[in-house]
Amino acid sequence: IIISFGGAFHFGYQIVVTNPSQNAFLNFYNRSHVAHYGWIMTPNTMKGTWSIIIASLPYGAIIGSFAISPISTKIGRKKGLYVALITSIVAILLAIISFHVLSYELYIVSRIIIGFSISLSLGLTAMLLNESRFLLLRGEEEQARKSIIFYHGCKIGAIDQTLRGIKDTITSAAKAASIKEVFKDKHLRKGTLLGVVISFTTCFSGTTAIYSFAVDMLRNTGLTLEEAAYGNIGLCAVSTLNWIGYLLVVIIAIFLFVFSIGFGSLCFFIASELVSPSARAVAQMLASLVLMVW
Structure with a gap:
C-alpha cells in the first residue's frame, strides 16, 4: 500500500487534480502570461494552450516508460523506486515554486518530471510486488516459505515445488532479456503482447473522459462547481443534488469502481506476471509505454 501511494495514487491524482481546479489553474496561467509577455489572452486561446500544458504530463510519462527497463536492470527495482521518489519530490517543489514566481513554463517542467516519475514508479512497483525472490537472494529461505504461503495461497505440500520454481527463475534470470530476445521467444512474445493489448484496451475504456471532464458533465446537469467537484471524487451526499445529477454521480461511481477492479488495475501488472523474470522489465x-502514449 505504501509503495502504491508513491505511484498509482500520484498517477490518478495528477490526472484528476486539474479537473475541478481548472478555473484556478487558468487564473494562474493568465496572470503568469501577463507578467511575462504583457498582454491578456482570449478565453479560447487560453483554454487551448492550457490543454497543451496539461498534456505535458504524458510526455514525461513516455520517457519514464522507456526508462523502466534500463533502470530496473542496472540499479534494481528498489533503488529505481528511490529514483522515482526523488524526481517526484523535485517535480512537486518546482510546481510550488512556479506558483510563487508566476512561471507557467516552470510548471510545464514540473509536469514533465512528475510524468516521468509516475511512469517509472508504476512500472517498477508492478515488478517489485511480483517478486518474493529477494528473500532467497538474501538466504532467508524460511521467510520465503512464509511469503509463498501468504501470497501464493499454497498448501504446505506445494511450497517446495513453488520454491524450486522461484530458484530456477533466479538462475535463468541472471541476464535480463533484450527487446529483440523477448520477441524472438514465443512464450515471452505472447505474454508481452497480451499485456500491451490490455493496456491498449484500458486507454479506450472511457475513464480518461470521465477523469478529464467529469466536473463539466456534472455541472451541465445543474450542479454548482463545488457540488460537481465533490461528486467527481465520489462524495454523493450533497443536500441540493437533484435526481438527475445524483443518478449521474452514481453511474460514474459504479463505472469507475468496476473499472478499478478490472482493467484499471490489471493493466499495471499483468505484463510482468505473464513472462519470466528475465523479460519482466x-x-x-x-505495456506502460502503450498506456502512456494513448
Whole structure:
C-alpha cells in the first residue's frame, strides 16, 4: 500500500487534480502570461494552450516508460523506486515554486518530471510486488516459505515445488532479456503482447473522459462547481443534488469502481506476471509505454 501511494495514487491524482481546479489553474496561467509577455489572452486561446500544458504530463510519462527497463536492470527495482521518489519530490517543489514566481513554463517542467516519475514508479512497483525472490537472494529461505504461503495461497505440500520454481527463475534470470530476445521467444512474445493489448484496451475504456471532464458533465446537469467537484471524487451526499445529477454521480461511481477492479488495475501488472523474470522489465516497459502514449 505504501509503495502504491508513491505511484498509482500520484498517477490518478495528477490526472484528476486539474479537473475541478481548472478555473484556478487558468487564473494562474493568465496572470503568469501577463507578467511575462504583457498582454491578456482570449478565453479560447487560453483554454487551448492550457490543454497543451496539461498534456505535458504524458510526455514525461513516455520517457519514464522507456526508462523502466534500463533502470530496473542496472540499479534494481528498489533503488529505481528511490529514483522515482526523488524526481517526484523535485517535480512537486518546482510546481510550488512556479506558483510563487508566476512561471507557467516552470510548471510545464514540473509536469514533465512528475510524468516521468509516475511512469517509472508504476512500472517498477508492478515488478517489485511480483517478486518474493529477494528473500532467497538474501538466504532467508524460511521467510520465503512464509511469503509463498501468504501470497501464493499454497498448501504446505506445494511450497517446495513453488520454491524450486522461484530458484530456477533466479538462475535463468541472471541476464535480463533484450527487446529483440523477448520477441524472438514465443512464450515471452505472447505474454508481452497480451499485456500491451490490455493496456491498449484500458486507454479506450472511457475513464480518461470521465477523469478529464467529469466536473463539466456534472455541472451541465445543474450542479454548482463545488457540488460537481465533490461528486467527481465520489462524495454523493450533497443536500441540493437533484435526481438527475445524483443518478449521474452514481453511474460514474459504479463505472469507475468496476473499472478499478478490472482493467484499471490489471493493466499495471499483468505484463510482468505473464513472462519470466528475465523479460519482466521489457514487458512492463512496453505495456506502460502503450498506456502512456494513448
